[in-house]
């Protein structure tokens with residue numbers, strides 16, 4: 001740390017939005033770093049909702065023992081209607097003041113940072129962010145906490161589907177998470193050798209899919225199509241329905257992976273990302289940072305303004321789609 005002046009003395013930490021594996025590792029890093037630097041630290045339960053309802057309690061060093069390997073979040077997470085309203089945020093500020101909390105670390109996705117940004121400006125509370133979302137849709141970091149675990153889980157499940165699909169000449173439509181982001185679908189698609197991937201960012205429609213199926217039918221014993229849940233053509237069931245009407249070569253099956261993608265022990269990459277950015281977030285607050293997110297870019301710590309992290313959404317890039325198309329011939 002460059003400066004010896006401390007801009008905060010008691011920080012709060014919360015997890016918000018959808019939970020992501022690795023959030024616990026981030027909480028642990030925040031709590032331990034705060035204690036290491038002689039700060040007080042409190043946990044806010046159930047995200048911004050808990051901030052508004054004053055669900056806050058001090059966290060000691062040992063309160064975060066034995067959680068680095070656990071999925072989910074010990075602070076629980078929530079979506080909060082109250083925090084969208086100025087009165088809810090004013091109540092949140094009163095609660096922080098009542099406890100002497102003068103800085104906040106928020107762990108979440110784009111919505112969480114949007115809320116943090118509004119709150120920091122409106123009430124002058126220093127807030128820094130740590131990425132906690134399986135969607136990998138924030139700019140200013142190569143990966144978000146939870147993405148590596150979620151994609152590895154999905155990939156392993158797709159591997160199992162391939163085993164059974166290739167034993168029966170089957171066409172599988174596998175739906176993975178991603179309402180607005182195709183990152184999980186695209187990465188899993190390449191990593192599991194899928195034949196086709198449908199994501200919200202790219203318009204790969206049914207016609208293109210049929211072309212691939214016609215080509216694959218001549219030489220492959222199984223075909224796997226990965227569908228991000230937010231694709232314009234619909235989820236996996238809807239895509240399967242549209243295809244079935246036009247393509248009868250394969251026996252078709254649909255598998256929706258669902259919430260298993262969120263759970264499980266975080267991978268080493270997610271634990272490391274959470275630990276590094278957790279330490280950085282607290283040290284950033286001590287140095288006087290606010291309105292920024294800690295990420296890792298090309299192996300190095302990087303700070304990005306909340307507005308840029310949100311608006312610079314990383315669409316799945318065209319090159320990944322090109323690679324998938326080459327490798328699935």
Ligand code: ATP
Nearest residue numbers: 017018079080083084108109110111112114115133
């Ligand atoms: P995920 O990527 O997993 O969905 P997220 O952080 O994007 O996570 P959201 O549900 O979009 O999750 O946002 C979490 C919470 O942030 C919302 O429930 C709300 O309380 C707060 N929030 C989001 N946008 C705003 C905003 N414009 N003003 C105030 N609060 C907001």
